Amino acid sequence: MAKNPSGLDAAQLRAYFALMDVAGLLKHGVEQQLRDAGDLSYVQFQLLARLALNSETGSERMTDLADGVVYSRSGLTYQAGLLEKAGLVSRAPSVEDERGVTVSITDAGRERIATVLPGHGEVIRQQLFEPLSAADAETLADLLSPVRDHMRSAPPRSAAPRKKR
Template sequence: MTESQWLNQQEMAAWTAFLEASHLVERRVEQQLRDQAGLSHPQYEILVRLSDAPEGELRMTELAEKVVTSKSGLTYQIGRLEKAGLVHRRTCPSDERGVHAVLTDHGRRKLREAAPDHVNLVRSSLIDQLSAEQLTTLSEGLSTVAHKLRTGETG
């Protein structure tokens, strides 16, 4: 085992700025979605992913990967969305062990209603706070981190 290398001043500043900004934005997004749409942020993201999928459905394992959650966490959220009539589950036609989450018409309407306020909040809380250059740097940097974490390229 190698000895830990402490963060230098620049690295610590980047880490703490990332934590503070991500927590503040997430808190605002979560509150706005709950107050205005009756959804949690994970539930909203599930609806978005299903809306973007062909025919509005995805296999549960693929959906869990896309929203970066555990299978049990996704199952819980899908259960809540099902009770609200926003999604339903169906058996995978090619593999009876597989289950698909399917966006309902009610789910599509809910997403259309919630999206404008959500996008306005994302804009005002994050996007509009940064220059085009900063957005590019942020996007490229965080995409690199996500890719390396997904592929196991980190130490």
């Protein structure tokens, strides 16, 4: 039997293609729901969700947001500008870094997240978790968590935290 030129064995290739298919199909379903329910892109949803659900103050520095959502800083600036024009976030100079910008979620942004979250969860449940048992979901989380942690330990340049000067 000829060796696969990718250097991956059959199980690794199968896992890779299955993961990529699942991720692509799930992202498509999620993006459609976010557009329909809240006129949001996936990145805009990520930004609003981080501010609304993961930040005690509802504010974060732009660089921290970019690092967290693995998105280029320039792309994030553009997306934050769109959200600001829509009244969903506000931007202001950072009190911690004179060159930095802090993004804060507005009440309208919190309302938009509250509007899209139920349908968002339903798409995820239907597409990802419906065919799995509770034990399978635990196993999936256990399998993917170390992979995510490994990949985040050496993030792409656009997601790498800036070095303090």
